[in-house]
Amino acid sequence: MKLHLGCGCVYLYDYINVDANPYVLANEVGADKYIKENGTTLDKYYTTEFNNRPSMVVADVESVVENLPFDNESVDEVVMFHVLEHIPYYRQATVFYEINRVLKIGGIFKEIGRASC
Numbered sequence: 001m002k003l004h005l006g007c008g009c010v011y012l013y014d015y016i017n018v019d020a021n022p023y024v025l026a027n028e029v030g031a032d033k034y035i036k037e038n039g040t041t042l043d044k045y046y047t048t049e050f051n052n053r054p055s056m057v058v059a060d061v062e063s064v065v066e067n068l069p070f071d072n073e074s075v076d077e078v079v080m081f082h083v084l085e086h087i088p089y090y091r092q093a094t095v096f097y098e099i100n101r102v103l104k105i106g107g108i109f110k111e112i113g114r115a116s117c
């Protein structure tokens with residue numbers, strides 16, 4: 001299992017997309033339109049033009065990253081892009097605890113955030 005945490009308006013195919021405030025869940029009627037408009041693959045994440053895409057957040061699972069609804073050591077990979085800057089500093093340790101909890105031993109964690117000055 002692979003998770004895309006804080007997916008926002010970028011729907012990654014082959015991942016379970018998780019967001020705290022989705023406009024629609026992927027299994028709801030009409031969501032396929034937004035998935036098609038917002039969908040991409042991990043290797044095309046930064047090469048896809050998202051500026052002209054709708055801002056509708058589509059997720060497979062509605063959840064905050066501090067309390068993930070997945071079993072311990074059940075996830076092979078977690079990706080999280082530009083999410084930490086939206087979480088208060090004092091709550092970030094809980095986020096990393098949760099990621100560590102759900103990742104299998106030897107699992108992969110990829111995080112890209114805003115560059116600090």
